Amino acid sequence: MPDTAQLSHAGGLFQLLRDGTPRTRAELAKLTGLSRPTIAQRIDQLLSLGLITPVVAAVSTGGRPSSQFAFNPRARVVVAADFGASHARLAVTDLSGELIAETGRQRQIAEGPNSALDWLRTEAARLLSDSGHSPDDVVGVGIGLPGPVEFSTGRPINPPIMPGWDRFDVPSALRETFPAPILVDNDVNIMALGERSAAWADTSDLIFVKVATGIGAGIVSGGTLRRGANGAAGDIGHAALPRAADIPCACGNRGCLEAVASGRAIALALTRAGTPADSPGDVVSLVKAGDLGAIQAVRQAGRDLGEVLSTCVSLMNPSAIVIGGTMAQAAEHLVAGVREVVYARSIPLSTEHLTIAPSRAAGDAAILGAARLAIDAALSPDRITAALGQ
Numbered sequence: 001m002p003d004t005a006q007l008s009h010a011g012g013l014f015q016l017l018r019d020g021t022p023r024t025r026a027e028l029a030k031l032t033g034l035s036r037p038t039i040a041q042r043i044d045q046l047l048s049l050g051l052i053t054p055v056v057a058a059v060s061t062g063g064r065p066s067s068q069f070a071f072n073p074r075a076r077v078v079v080a081a082d083f084g085a086s087h088a089r090l091a092v093t094d095l096s097g098e099l100i101a102e103t104g105r106q107r108q109i110a111e112g113p114n115s116a117l118d119w120l121r122t123e124a125a126r127l128l129s130d131s132g133h134s135p136d137d138v139v140g141v142g143i144g145l146p147g148p149v150e151f152s153t154g155r156p157i158n159p160p161i162m163p164g165w166d167r168f169d170v171p172s173a174l175r176e177t178f179p180a181p182i183l184v185d186n187d188v189n190i191m192a193l194g195e196r197s198a199a200w201a202d203t204s205d206l207i208f209v210k211v212a213t214g215i216g217a218g219i220v221s222g223g224t225l226r227r228g229a230n231g232a233a234g235d236i237g238h239a240a241l242p243r244a245a246d247i248p249c250a251c252g253n254r255g256c257l258e259a260v261a262s263g264r265a266i267a268l269a270l271t272r273a274g275t276p277a278d279s280p281g282d283v284v285s286l287v288k289a290g291d292l293g294a295i296q297a298v299r300q301a302g303r304d305l306g307e308v309l310s311t312c313v314s315l316m317n318p319s320a321i322v323i324g325g326t327m328a329q330a331a332e333h334l335v336a337g338v339r340e341v342v343y344a345r346s347i348p349l350s351t352e353h354l355t356i357a358p359s360r361a362a363g364d365a366a367i368l369g370a371a372r373l374a375i376d377a378a379l380s381p382d383r384i385t386a387a388l389g390q
Helices: 010-017 025-032 036-049 113-130 170-174 187-199 263-272 280-288 292-316 326-345 362-378 381-387
Strands: 052-055 068-071 077-083 087-093 099-106 138-145 182-186 206-211 215-221 224-226 320-324 355-358
Touching: 010 025, 010 036, 010 068, 010 381, 025 036, 036 052, 036 068, 036 381, 077 113, 077 187, 077 362, 087 113, 087 362, 099 113, 113 170, 138 170, 138 187, 138 362, 170 182, 182 187, 182 362, 187 206, 187 215, 187 224, 187 320, 187 362, 206 292, 206 326, 215 292, 263 280, 263 292, 263 326, 280 292, 280 326, 292 326, 320 326, 326 355
Parallel strands: 077 138, 138 182, 206 320, 320 355
Antiparallel strands: 052 068, 077 087, 087 099, 206 215, 215 224
8 A cells, every 4th residue: 555645645545546446435535544525635636637437336335326436547558669689569558558559570679779769659659540549648658678778767778789779868869759757678677577467466576587699587576676776687697607617608708697598509509519590589499399409408508597596596585487588488498497406406495485487478578568667657656646736
């Protein structure tokens, strides 16, 4: 429940109604401790914004039935964008995160920020028009990028596969098009948000691991995404792995987990062993075709990943580890390798209720997470209070 200070404003009361459960004024007064007149005033304010709506009357216990009010997710929309190394996906969703319209295409992030954001503006305008909305209906924009992002400013910081993006001010570039909160984060963080909202809503402590060209993690602790002091939390791909001590990594160091367990590393190792594989997708195809060498390589990558994750389990005690990304399409073998090591290396108390599983949101995790990023900003107590001019 929002704290007492938040409940003194309509934005705080609204947080109680975001779960979609219809409630009467009397029920809200009992939950919050606020007076009936104050509740009535807050309800009127939220109705004026369209964020709640009257619903079917409550069951009467005698006399006139009490009116109920519930969250109206169709009141406004958000724009969500997921940019990968070689793809872009864009969606318009309602305030519950339900997809209203979407599009996507293959495009290279290396083409630079101006090209990417021009595409976003053009396609967002089309999707909004096609779904009967305008930019004025947009209350937030969430964007995921495949590199390190300083979340407080929305600027990518030294992204290795994104030439031209370093410290580019993404929110400022879009503010004229969308006069609303514009949130930018790295792709693994938004995938963690999307995965949790889609499939693990009751899980407060979760680690989402993306295994694709590289390796990264999104960390949810106490129900909150943890970005760290500078937004670099979850960079497990560059944790040291003894087995990889002499193997160079793309980051310039040696011995990183990513140097042996990423989809790119597996593809390179298979190619050197005589089985051509140009990408993580090729590795997945080999596994699905029953290639023994590919299966063994993916299983070993899971064990290597498990070495690092066992330390994370000891440190954080999550209740779920979710494996996503391209390599999760070979989840049977990758996840088996992770489980093999994590369950063996961690103390029983840490693993007693630990679930290690492939992503359930799969290819939708990133776009759902970008939407969630925008929704949570747009519907924050402070933002709603500001909209009411309080």
